[in-house]
Amino acid sequence: MYRTHHCGALRLEDAGKEVTLAGWVDISRNLGGMTFIDLRDRFGITQLAFNMEENVELCTQARKVGREWVLQATGIVRERSSKNANRATGEIEISVTSLQVLNSSKVPPFTIQDDTDGGDDIRMKYRYLDLRRNPVQQNILFRHKLAMETRKYLSDAEFIEVETPVLIKSTPEGARDFVVPSRINAGQFYALPQSPQTFKQLLMVSGFDRYFQIVKCFRDEDLRADRQPEFTQIDCEMSFVHQEDILNTFEGLTRHLFQTLKGIELLDFPRMQYDDAVRLYGSDKPDLRFGMEFKELNHLAKGKDFAIFDQAELIVGICAQGIADQFSNKDLNEMTDWVKRPQIGAGGLVYVRFNTDGSIKSTIGKFFSDEDLQLWASEFGAKAGDILFIMSGETDKVRKQLSELRLELGNRLGLRKSDEFKPLWVLDFPLLEWDETTERFYAMHHPFTSPKKADIPRMLNGDHETMKSLRADAYDLVINGVEIGGGSIRIHDRELQSKNFKLLGFTPEKAEDQFGFLMGAFEYGAPPHGGIAFGLDRLCAVLNGQNSIRDFIAFPKNNMGRDTMIDAPSAIDDVQLNELSIQLDIKK
Template sequence: MYRTHNCGELRLEHIGANVTLSGWMATKRDFGGMTFIDLRDRYGITQLIFNMDTNQALCELARSLGREDVISISGQVRERSNKNPDRLTGDVEVVVEKLSVLNKAKLPPFTIEDETDGGDDLRMKYRYLDIRRPVLQDKLKFRSKLTLEIRKYMDSLEFLEIETPVLIKSTPEGARDFVVPSRLNPGQFYALPQSPQTFKQILMVAGMDKYFQIVKCFRDEDLRADRQPEFTQIDCEMSFVDQEEVLNTFEGLTKHLFKSVKDIELPEFTRMSYDDAIRKYGSDKPDLRFGMEIFDLNEYAKGHGFNVFDSAELVAGVCLQGKADEYSNKNMKGLTDWVKRPQIGAKGLVYVQWKEDDSVKSTIGKFYSDNVLKSWVEKSGGGKGDILFILSGAENVTRKQLGELRLELGRQNNLIDPGLYKPLWVMDFPLLEWDKETGRFYAMHHPFTAPKAEDVEKMTAKDQAVLESIRADAYDLVINGAEIGGGSIRIFDRDLQSKNFDLLGFSREEAEAQFGFLLSAFEYGAPPHGGIAFGLDRLCAVMNGVASIRDFIAFPKNNTGRDVMIDAPSRIDDGQLADLGLQIDDTALEEASSGE
């Protein structure tokens, strides 16, 4: 028997018991006649004690152990004289009577502790060591518990968990597909699913009524902290529902998860239109944990001889309260440099600083009187002691820049409470978005999203502005500025679906080739249906107040999409290529990698 108890289990009630534990030697401390070892497994850490006076050979064996050696011990539990209140097992220790070394370990390349000295790349290369760290194990435990609660809740509402295919048909919409060559069908390719969208709709046609799946999805796109090439969705679909029923169902799921896993009661979910989110916050996923709404200044700032404002489509600002006397010239220059970075793209930053002594300091003081500038601060919701930061330019760009500036000011001034959760439904998205480069419309969500019933007649319009005004029965769930999930009511009528494909630039032949199976299914009695997909990895991160999803994934990819532990992607041998009817042009690869 390797263990009678795990390393996080022993308490005061076990005093006097003979136990057997197994795990990894985490730390070792020698004090003359006594040696202490912390023994670790996924459940916790137990202190072991070896006494030179009672068993010299055993003590010397303990002193020879190296970090991460796998050992098994037997001994008696006793109460610790110096208790450790930060450890669940901190009231007891085990006096070791027998020690077996099960496996010697090489010296790890980094310390396996919560605060490690290993960088990201090193820890990802040795991920199996990184996962031994309790802080990372806690994140994987959290994810496991969350998925269990999801399944319990969905089952309580009579949802069925149904698997959909992983090898599917490639489609041109959305992000790039990962493609898989078919050996049995030379020259043809499967794609890995970006989502099970069409399959879950077909399940509704098939009468399954309520479907969900915790499913792997794949997108070949640029990576960042909250994005991986393979990720997990909580994918859901319901029949005979309208938008309100979908929102209520998944608001319930979200509240259940926060309460059951974090013991947090979420407040009521705010609802906001896409247009209002962009107008007020410059983002379709605003963080509502603090205020500072964007204030439009066109009617107040134009016509005073300041050409920068007079020639701009939009002049707008955000008001930072109570900080006018704290922001120095150095602070203002730093913030100006921040908005001029390529990631933000502003040409400059205007500010109106209304100080507590009633004086006004501004970059545009020679164009506007102090009283006019003060009135702007007041109209934006501020007053004496506040600063109004102003940007101008093309409307959409300027609102986005102000949204980023708002978040940065919130971070700099500790306005964002990390323990607060503000859920929000963003609704009434545009159905279509125009791409100037390709000169065509794309679906803002996906091609199967239904337009609002009152906007269907606009789909026959020829005017671009009218088409851009078509609203979708689409909705995103946003928590603390992160998009947790998105969904829509779906088109379930073949004629309406064909009309939407027409707007997206598909010829009838292209639509039939790509989605004929779905259009055909609609002809056999498709019910009204809708659904949503949550990003499981991102939900884990947001519930724990962190930006990166990486630590909630057991074996993530790095920022270039590589698994550095197994060294993937990698070349395959010529025999495999021949079987697939493929060949690699090494010259072309070298040119591509060198940027030629």
């Protein structure tokens, strides 16, 4: 054994014991006659003390060690004469009697401390050093606990964890696949799973009843702060359940995780129709930490000779309460510029300021009398001191733009508090999504999603417009405006599944080729079933009030999908290419 205790273990009651510790030199302080070394491991920091009067040779040796050297020290635990209240072990120190250097270290490229001076670039290149830092270790530890609590909760609820294959078959639907060439089957490729979707459905057919897996998923799409090419899902499927059973089960899991990991008792999990979410917040993942619901103004704002409104499909606005005094004209112009940026792409922004002195100031005063604007105010329930922000245009676009503005205002006004958590179930997503460019329907969730029972007759013999209006038994869990997870009740009937594939533009042959195994399975007594998957990385980030999932992944990839530490992806040898029967044709 290299040690008797770890570096966070010893307390005043251990005084007098002979102990051996091992760890890294966090920092050393050479005071001349005395030298102190802070010895660090995952569990904490313990001070080693050396004294010239007690042992010249040992103290001289201690003076020579540098940061991040690996030491083993034996000595007696003793009470400190001057204590450090900021540290759990701050009442004691080790009076060292023997010191072994287990390994020396180069000076690290950035200092291993909580507030490191290293930028993202260098931290990623030396991720193994970044991972020595306490805040990052805490994140990884948090992730571990979340995974453990998830397993505990689901296992207690009769779910069993089953591993599904990573080398599977490519399908054209959905995200781009990562593919893996097969050496033995020249010219053929496996795909890495975007999710274990079909396998978990097959496990239901097999009678496992409740399945879960904490599993890597792979999608070859562009990255974001909250998107990695490989990410982890808490993937689940249940047999003999309705939507209600699934929502309750995973509401329970979510409560359990908040309770055990954060000590937070979540209040209610409100539910909202997808249509309402889009109408009231312009988003299928509204942040409910603050209000600012949309109000539509077509009936009040049209017919007043303001051409932009008269021509608009939708005129819609939000009310920011009590900010008239703190928002100057300059701020308002800034907001206008903000929504006009290419990323938002709005034509402009109309505002109505209800000043605290009772006067009304707006950008459209020429077209609307104060009486008109008072009608707007009562629509919003606006009072003196409030400002209305109004946008207009094509319905879908303007809702999206106003949603962005709402979130930005929430940020600027400090309404999106990182220690507040507002979960929301968004229900009844559309079954299909029409794509203008390819002129076909795509499954909004995935091709196995069941339409709502009431919509099945319409699905079987409806026209094009009817198809657009079909609702699915599909649901998302949203927390603080972040999509934590989603799922659906699945189709378990071969006929209905065939019809769905047909709507999605699959020929019977193509459907058979791609998903014949699943439809075949449905002919052998498939139970009604449904499931859900949570994004584990996002859940970690949201629970910690953070936006980026990268710090909850031990070895993440950068914006370009590169791992800068191991320098992947990389070219491979011609020999390897030959074995795989692959020739490169790289376009410049």
